[in-house]
Amino acid sequence: MSEKTQKRTQVADVDRSLYDFIYSEEGYERYDDGLTPDIVRAISAKKDEPEWMLNMRLAALETYHTKEMAPNWGPSIAGLDMDHISTYVSPKTKQAKSWDDVPDDIKNTFERLGIPEAERESLAGVGAQYDSEIVYHNMREEVSKEGVVYTTIEDALHDPQWEPVVRKYFGTLIPPADHKFAALHYAVWSGGSFVYVPEGVTVAYPLQSYFRLNAEGAGQFEHTLIIVEKGADLHFIEGCSAPKYYEANLHAGAVELFVKDGARLRYSTIENWSKNMYNLNTKRARVAADAKMEWVSGSFGSHVSYLYPTTILQGDRSSCEFTGITFAGATQDLDTGCKVILNGANTTASVDTKSISKDGGCNTFRSSVVIGRHAQNARASVSCQSLMLDDISRSDTIPAMDVRNATASVGHEATIGRISDDTVLYLMSRGCSEAEARTMVVGGFANPVSKELPLEYAVEMNNLIKLEMEGAIG
Amino acid sequence: MKDQTTATPELTLERVNTPPAQTWNYLRANDITLTVPQLSRKGDVYFALPRLFEGIECGVGPQATAWVVSQAADARYVEVRAGERKAEPIVVDVDANDGDVHDVGIMVRAGAEACVVVNVHGTDGEPATSGALVRIIAERGAKIRVLEFVAAGSAQQHVESVGIQAAQDARVSVRQYFLCAGTLVAGIATSLDGDGARIDHACRYLVREREVADINHVVRQRGRNTRADVRETGVLDGHAKKALRATIDLVHGSKGSEGTELESVLMLSDDVTNKTVPTILCDEDDVSGNHGASIGPVGPEQFQYLRDRGLTQQEAEALYVRALFDEALIAAPTPEVRANVLARARMVLGDDVANDLVEGLGLNEEGA
Incomplete structure (x- = not known):
């Protein structure tokens, strides 16, 4: 396959060649741009889905067309025109269990991203999605022997043992009517992961799904459904990247996580x-009694993001930790944060986020902590720190707290500021250049x-920060 | 005074107290909707404020501000001359029982000093809607103190809106004591336009029984080296509902500015609802913005300290309420305001505690 000629982009100051490479779509199956019932039926037929799934898709499409976006919400998505987005693009390949069976261009893509190497060294299983379809899926045999299931939603739907499970959970935590882009997701979803960890099983190494959107003017709508049974333990890693284009691309995935009693995810x-x-991604977790949900989130890319992972602490003594960082550079308007709903007694939530704005980038941190009437002795703390690296960028923090139980305690703190001149001077007096000094400070800021x-992955994140910091000093 | 015994046409005010940046709509924390009476003023001519007051952003938003302007009879314009230290406070007296609505514009010229007092008083009785709109222009180096006391009846709703423009080196001090009303909608917006302008804002509230308090605080820091210090402290009891939106807006060009906002909420009942949306908007790098919120019951260490001294939980919690009245009484600048605060203290704390407060401050029983 020949590489497409790389186009000049708005982010020419940063070398992103690690992620910015394009392979031809020649020979790929690409559905027409836009959203019609015929396209939805075609996606469903392609996957040979049960009828209930097709009906769900068609109902979701109807919801998408009738639901309005809130007029007072976040960064503009006026540049997103669904009439110019193809909702399904698939390489002509079947899902493989060996990288040797993956077409060269796709295999090269994931090798450049370091996925096969990571799989060999530190992962229990990998799923790799290229545009709309999973092209590689594999899991270590010893993990499989413990009863762990890691497959695609499509495969689970064709398995008589797992189809009822998918049917029971799919779309229940994030209902199609949740918001306009959730409805869109359910109409055209394709790919993603289904993970089931049986009761009491600890998966020693993480599972990872990597999503690569190669096609120009296309959308990726993967669905991730994870069920961690009682007392089980799982670390799931999600990575995603895409090459740069002038034309808008869309990611509207959905992640539904069920963490049962005493489990940890x-x-x-x-x-x-x-x-x-x-x-415009949606992620949500429901956490049962004594269970724990941990989110670690690094947001570096995209033109516009709406991303607010939600945790529902339904069971007593359940807990949630959210640790996140968002880096907004030139042309980026990232509206990120999280939501926590504490319904159970003695539940705890801890939110710790950082954001960095540079080169005219805009960051908005939003959070909501809702403490229900029955959440006796619930505890929640939210900390948000924002770093402004120049005076053409912007950083807003908009947290909200709704507390309806007098025994609950909620603490919130947020700070916005810049790197102090004293700190930079101190580091420069010890031999660092100004650029190095600022990069070091930002690295330290992101360290938690x-x-x-x-x-x-920490190395990858630090590399991303270094990439973004290149050219930070004029 | 308006006669509200006959059926008065009503108007629904939407998006009242909306902050500059909003959170998720489903949280229902972005604004409040109010139904208010609308008296027709057609054919009447009243004194209006100079047009430059129209440019002042007010906390409750344009729709509610326009309602107050439309319902107030003669607007009142007060000018404090350059360099003058006005000894007597400018008092805005609102009888909530009568549904008083006032529109006041105050020009504090360069280097002048003034104190503005808004005193809202009402008793439990007939429903009524009152309003007070105070717009202030503080010129270079002016010092302005704003004191607000709200104690309306449980069937009454009151709209309290303040807008302040502060020029270079102007100093603004705001102290609000919301002892509350059936429904209180209170908004204040301050624009620190000039370099070195400053606001120190303290808001204390007690919301109880089935009262509703909806509060919106906005500080726009536009000048260089401006300072904003906003502190809210409150107690919620019974079935009270309170929403606070507090925004520090560090506008582009406000280099060297610092804005801080802190709220502390004491919740005394499982039936209360507290909503807090503290926001920092930052469009400048050489600035510092901070906010914090603490919401919950009396801390275990504090409670243990008080219990060691023989207080029950109820007595310990009552101390916090009493402290609020104590502070309001100390801050009350006129006998009328003290009487208003004391009347509410008698209703909430009982005569014994109220008498104790009076004695402690060396006042007579009427608070004079």
């Missing part, structure tokens, strides 16, 4: 979409997030 994301991407990631 860590969900880590390093998001590095290209800066023509509208990232990177230390929560496995080493190789």
